[in-house]
Amino acid sequence: MAAPKNRRSVFLGRLPLPERNYLADALRTETVGGVLLLVAAIAALIWANTPIRDSYESVRAFHFGPGSLGLHLSLQHWAADGLLAVFFFVAGIELKRELVAGELRDPKAAVLPVVAAVCGMAVPALVYFAVVSTGSGSTAGWAVPTATDIAFALAVLAVIGTSLPSALRAFLLTLAVVDDLFAILIIAVFFTSSLNFTALALAAVGLAVFWLLLRKGVRGWYVYVPLGLVNWALMYNSGVHATIAGVAMGLMLRCHRHEGEAHSPGEHIEHLVRPLSAGLAVPLFALFSAGVAISGGALSDVFSKPETLGVVLGLVVGKAIGVFGGTWLAARFTRATLNPDLKWPDVLAVASLAGIGFTVSLLIGELAFDGDQxxxxxxxxxxxxxxxxxxxxxxxxxxxRDNKYRKLCADEDRDEDQDGIPDVYEQDNPEYHLRMAAILEAKAAEHRRLAEVAAGRTTGDAGPA
Structure with missing residues (x-):
């Protein structure tokens, strides 16, 4: 019998097992990186607010690099333009994988996270515009509160000890991936003031060579790493933000598996580079960018100046309303039903978590108000x-909802037949039920044997009448 055409899809339902395993591995690295990011941010704030704060400014203003190539940059710029290219390279691979094997591969399934991400960027920008328009502030920072920092969000989860079910974690990751895509577009379109067309053309040639080598199956880091550095340098000198080169090269990698492959080339490279991004590149960027002098007066200014108030309200209020509202509307009009194990307040909690906009928000803040320290x-x-x-x-x-989350996570991980596959993924498999029946029968037989032994000991202890 054919399924009815108006059958509703399930939102935040169970992930396929391979996707769940991949997600667990990726988020484990991001969580560790997020904790390092948190430590780096705290270190930067301490360094910038102690008597040795002059050394902080001196260190991050230290210039080095080949000036003849237009790369005599400060340490802060090397972190923002160089190290973050590694972060955006991984973001490009994530996006490519989501498009070919993840939540975004099916247009119908992709509607919810994409709409949620778009609304989660549009509403904070509108909140910012609304605040600065009432206070006659600068509209230059409208893009600052639009970003979500997945690593920092996961660090928060690690610190407070809350376990999220895999479906909610996948939703958060997909939000962040789409968020990164639009952040890349915002940086490329709105923060490119002048172009060096010669350098841009050479960068395009370099990216074409990168793509061609991948298509020909050429292997070897000693080929791609130098080529990637050349492409990055050309993109930097073109006037387009250098991180765009990282994204472009990440998107070129093949992220679907051929027959017999345990991992695609993109997944393999992401597995190698993600620790470098999460554990070194992003924390160092935070160390040299998050150090701002904070005093009682400075804190009060944040809530009195329209630009800074717009950023705060955009992150806290705009993100939560945008992500939650976009998700609810998309589910309403696509006739998707929420996973019965979860509630809409769970979506609101994740939407609030998306308001943590650290790394990319700091980067956009530097670009938006360049020249006004x-x-x-x-x-x-x-x-x-x-x-x-x-x-x-x-x-x-x-x-x-922590107790509910822990129960859901325990149910997802339970493997009573100890075959390496969680039981929830085998419930429709007849072989699973046969194995479970055998396990239960063996346990029952063991209980009977123990009962008989106990009964025999009791009779023996009683002795002759």
């Missing part, structure tokens, strides 16, 4: 405060 530092302080408030709010909402 005072406003740049104030915007960074607003990002830190907004992300902190969003983290606290999300933590409270998640803790209210």
């Amino acid at each position: 005072l406003m740049t530092d104030e915007i960074k302080a607003a990002v830190l405060i907004g992300s902190l408030i969003a983290a606290v709010l999300a933590s409270v909402l998640l803790k209210l």
Whole structure:
């Protein structure tokens, strides 16, 4: 009998086992990286707010690099333009994988996270515009509160000890991937003031060579790493933000598996590079970008200046409303039903967690107010405060459901037949039920044997009448 055409899809339902295993591995690395990111941010704040703060400014303003190639940059710029290219390279691979093997491969399934991500970027921007328009502030920072930092969000989960079911984690990761895509487009379109067309043309040639070598199956890091560095340098000199080169090369990798492959080339490279991105590149960027002087007056200024208030409200209020509202509307109009094990407040908690916009928000803040160091530092302080408030709010909402989450995670991980596959993925398999019946029968037989032994000991202890 054919399924009815109006059958509703399930939102935040169980992930396929391979996707669940991949997600667990990827998020494990991101969680460790997120904790390092948190430590680096705290270290930067301490360094910038102690008597040795002058050394902080001196270190991050230290210039080095070949000036003849246009790469005599400060340490802070090397971190923002160089190290973050590694982060965006991994983001490009993530996006490619989501498009060919993840949540975004099926247009119908992709509607919910894509709409949620788009609304989660549009509403914070609108909140920012609304705040600065009432206070006659600068609209240059509208893109600052639009980003979500998955690593920092996972670090918050690790610190507060909350376990999220895999479906909610996958939703958060997909949100962040789509978020990164639009952040890349925002950086490329709105923060490219002048172009060097010669360098841009050469960068395009270099990317074409990169793609051609991949298509021909050429292997060897000694080929791709130098070529990647050349492409990055050309993109930097073109006037387009250098991280775009990282994204472009990540998108070129093959992320679907051929027959007999345990992992695609993209998955293999991501597995190698992700620890470098999460454990070194992003924390170092945070160390040299998050250090802003914070005093009582500076904190009060964050809530009194329209630009900084717009960033805080955009992250805390705009993100939560945008992600939750977009998700609810998309589910309503696509006739998708929420996983019965979860509730809409769970979606609201994840939406609040998406308000942690650290890494990319700091980067966009630097680009938006380039040349105005005072406003740049104030915007960074607003990002830190907004992300902190969003983290606290999300933590409270998640803790209210922590017992339910732990039970769901335990059910997802249970493997009573010990075959390496969680039981929930085998419930429709006849062989699974045969194995479970045999296990239960063996346990029952063992209980009977123990009962008989106990009964025999009792009779023996009684002795002759």
